[in-house]
Amino acid sequence: MIHESAGARRRLLAGCVLTMVSAVVAAQSNTMDEIARYRQMLQDGNPAELLIARGEELWKTPRGPRNASLEQCDLGLGPGVVKGAYARLPRYFADADQVLDFEGRLVYCMVTLQGVRRGDAVKNPFSGAGQRATDIEAITTYVVDQSRGARIDVPQEHPKEMAAFDRGRYLFYMRGGPYDFACSTCHGADNQRIRLQDLPNFEKTEAAQRAFAQWPAYRVSQGALRTMQWRINDCFRQQRFPEPVFVSQATIDLITFLGVRANGGTMDSPSIKR
Amino acid sequence: MPDPMRIRANAQQDGVDVRVLMSHEMETGQRKDGNGNIVPAHFISNVTVTHGGKTVLSAEWGPAVSKNPYMQFKFQGGKKGDEVTVTWVDNMGETRTDKATIA
């Protein structure tokens, strides 16, 4: 009898712990619902919209040493075609003999069309705290907005596009630095979160599509429009890696990998995020 | 010169729905820069929305309004094609006025 009652008590205690844990789990699902509601409330009135007009003006106004506009920049669909172009990048460009993402192509056009020195074009691409959005951020906002609703279609036809994908895949899984992190540490499994932020699993098409479709984005935590190159840069910062070089082949390779994984998704950028 | 606002004004059954986004830092005066110096407060202090020469909303803000402020409200008496004018003034004396046509 004594043994039995001790056992029963132990079971009761275990039951208590279980109840507490499940109450906490229920609370967590409420938390995620509320976070979803918060995100929903932000959807109307995305400050990224403030940048679109400025970006369009920068795109169309003759500037630089050659006093040329960017309108003749070929984003892959022919000179002057902006609509839908972002959704098909990165891709191989014969004139550059290189796979370029949008920001890389923008730098290329600033150099070749406007006569800007490359070193000047890639200097300070991201705005700091309290700073106005950079020209690259504004132009990117305008161009990506022109792909809203377009199908993501990052090509894998040219051997260099395939090589970019393969190198990007390698980098995605490459653990390094004092924390042993790789991109895949956070983005290689389903339904993972850091704190309350969902982490898209780039091994899964749907998650990859959703994530890729929403960059560039206005980040309310920073009060700034952030581009895909910034997204990659800040992931590596928190990965405790050295800093990726802006529009370097390695960053473009990684974006190619992510983009190909997201193929078939629908662009929904600029979005608004935490 | 501050960047333009983005104003949407839509005639609905129960009035004109106005949504405004403004481009402004809204510095709190509490943030420190990279060198540890306080960045002085810089924020929109007053907003006025007019329609047909009449004020339909005015606001007084402090630095706790979010960066790149947003506001939304509804007024009666406007119709499609009318103009809505929004003016803001900040604590450093900068100002900006933009107009939108009611859709």
Place this chain on the structure above:
Amino acid sequence: MRLHRFVAWFAPAVVVGGCATQTYSPPTEEETRAVIRAGFHDRGIAKVDRLNQTDLQASCSKYHNKPPEDVRARLQQAAGATVKYPADGKWLGDFKQGERIAQTGVGLQWTDGPTTVNGGNCYACHQLTKEEISYGNIGPSLYQYAKVRGTGEDTMRYTWGKIWNTHAYNACSQMPRFGDAGILTEEQIKHVMALLLDPNSPVNK
């Protein structure tokens, strides 16, 4: 064209692009690493030598964190040998300081200074207390850790080893090697231990 993507993994494939016919052979690991190396630069305390992988990092990357049994055994054994247990034999520090370490995510980024006190950032991946609703789920929930596992010597030793070098127990785990990689000091690890194992810690309330 998509077919070639998969073919490419095994052997050079013929790619038809426009009217030209080209052969695709995937980049070698050496070529890939050269492109990656050229794509990063030193910034602040984060130098490019961080791209040089340890045996553990290279093996886990190669197998996408699912190493074959023999590799797993080798990595776990090597990791186990790195664990330094507390010199004074005391496992637990102050759980309040442990909570602060668990909440803090700075350290070892290029935006951190050489004297930045590193955090443990436990909440980024683990649930710990009922009070903190903002926690991640990459790692298991540690809420009620001591109630579930007790506070015996085995638990103390296991938990310390797990924090010091997680790969001693689970090769290619995603968790940083807080002791072995010098992210947290011995004293900080004691505080985190207290957060998990002190009966008065909010983790066990």
Place this chain on the structure above:
Amino acid sequence: MKTGRREFIRLGGVFGALAAIGVLTEKEAWAQQQAWNKAAFETKNLNDTIKALGGSAVSKSDDITMTVPDIAENGAVVPVGVASRVPGTTQIYILVDKNPNMLAAGFTIPQGTEPNISTRIKMAQTSNVLAVVKANNQFFVATKEVKVTLGGCGG
């Protein structure tokens, strides 16, 4: 008041230029700037805020509806909507209990405008958000808690 004078001169210059292009008259701009209720925006508790807004007492009201998230993913942007069914509403104020200064924003609602506004505010930490309504020179208040969470990788 040395600073005040310097500001006066700068403002005069800017508004003077504006007056020239006919956007705002200098007088109108000055009236706005001068009327900004500095004292109210420096208050630290509800009673002081109400006093600075010209009131003496405030009572709770069920006729104020607040639309706020229970949890904000980031304190830099917290959406807040306030709708008042208190008859004769002329002003709506948004206050945050635990911000360094309590008053975040005030709106004046002329006749013909719905006493229903939305905006976005900053919150330093988890706190009560208060909606204060002025109607017929009386003050009413409603309260809702918003939890502000820490997000991201924490670095």
